[in-house]
Amino acid sequence: MDWHPDSDEMQLARYPVSFATGTAASVKGRRSFRDRQRNDIEAELPGWPERGTFKVRRLPGRIGVQISHTLSGVFAVAWGILSELLGGGVTNPEPGRGKLEDRENEVADFPVMWADTQDTARGLPWQLDPSRRPHGYVSEIVLTTRRLVVLGSGTALWETPRGNIAAATAKRFSVGRRDFQVTFQDGSWARLTTNASPCTVELVGLLSGSHHRLSEAELSPAQRERLSSFASSLPADVARPVITKLPSGLVRVEFTLPGHGQGIVSESRGFVMDEAGQDAAPAPGDIEPSKA
Structure with a gap:
C-alpha cells in the first residue's frame, strides 16, 4: 500500500530522489560515504549490501572518462543534426553543469x-543508492508540514x-x-539528486522557506477568479x-490530470500569475535554477 501523510499534516512535495553521483572525471559515476574525519564508513553502515570500494580515478582513468564523454557529445550532436535533416526531433546532449563550488x-x-x-x-x-538497489526500484523524498520522509x-x-533540518542548498556542479x-x-x-531541476528548485525552496504552499483562501480576489x-x-x-508562492512573489498554480498518451501516467496543467491574476513569466530561481 502506498504511503500517505497523517491526518494532522499536509504533503507539500513528493519527488523521486537518490544519492547524488559524481560528474567530474575523477569521480564520474561514483560516490563515497564519510565520517567527519573523511574516513570511509560504508562497511560500518548496518544492513547495507556490499559494493566496490570507492576510489578517485588517477590521471589515466580521468583521461579515459574525458575522451568517452567527448565522443558521446560528438555523436549526440551528429545524431541530432541527422535527425533534424530526416525530419525527426532534435536529440539534446546531456545538460551541462554549473560552476564548481567545492x-x-x-x-x-x-x-x-x-x-x-x-x-x-x-x-x-541504502535504497537511496542507485548502485545497491534492485533495477526498477523507486526511492522518493516526501516533505510534509511536519517531517521529511524517504520512501522505497x-x-x-x-x-x-x-x-x-538546518539548511537545504542546491548544488550547481551537477x-x-x-x-x-x-x-x-x-x-x-x-547530497541527493532529483530527476529534474524544477523539482530540486521547488524542494529546496520549500525546505529553506523561499517557496510557500498557499491555500485558495490566501489568494487575492483576482487570483481566485483566474483560478476558477x-x-x-x-x-x-x-x-x-497545488498553489505555490514563488520567491519573486508570483503565484504558480498546478493541476495534475490523468495522462492520455501511451505510457503517460499523469500530466500537469497550470499557469503563473501576478497579484492581479494576470499571466506572468517566472523570474530566475522561481522554477528553474538561477544562473547566479
Whole structure:
C-alpha cells in the first residue's frame, strides 16, 4: 500500500530522489560515504549490501572518462543534426553543469553522506543508492508540514522532523543542476539528486522557506477568479491544485490530470500569475535554477 501523510499534516512535495553521483572525471559515476574525519564508513553502515570500494580515478582513468564523454557529445550532436535533416526531433546532449563550488567534495572526493556514528545522516537508507538497489526500484523524498520522509516503492524507510533540518542548498556542479544538500541540526549532511531541476528548485525552496504552499483562501480576489476560470476548463473530478508562492512573489498554480498518451501516467496543467491574476513569466530561481 502506498504511503500517505497523517491526518494532522499536509504533503507539500513528493519527488523521486537518490544519492547524488559524481560528474567530474575523477569521480564520474561514483560516490563515497564519510565520517567527519573523511574516513570511509560504508562497511560500518548496518544492513547495507556490499559494493566496490570507492576510489578517485588517477590521471589515466580521468583521461579515459574525458575522451568517452567527448565522443558521446560528438555523436549526440551528429545524431541530432541527422535527425533534424530526416525530419525527426532534435536529440539534446546531456545538460551541462554549473560552476564548481567545492573542489574537495566534488573533484578530489564525492561524499554523499557526511556523518559520525550517531548523526542523523548516518541513518539514511541504502535504497537511496542507485548502485545497491534492485533495477526498477523507486526511492522518493516526501516533505510534509511536519517531517521529511524517504520512501522505497511507496513504503516509509526513514523520516526526521522538519525542525531537524538546518539548511537545504542546491548544488550547481551537477548534471542538469539537480543535486542538493540537506544539512541536519547536528551538522551531518547528505547530497541527493532529483530527476529534474524544477523539482530540486521547488524542494529546496520549500525546505529553506523561499517557496510557500498557499491555500485558495490566501489568494487575492483576482487570483481566485483566474483560478476558477482555469479550473472550469478541466474535468469536473480533477484534484485540487497545488498553489505555490514563488520567491519573486508570483503565484504558480498546478493541476495534475490523468495522462492520455501511451505510457503517460499523469500530466500537469497550470499557469503563473501576478497579484492581479494576470499571466506572468517566472523570474530566475522561481522554477528553474538561477544562473547566479
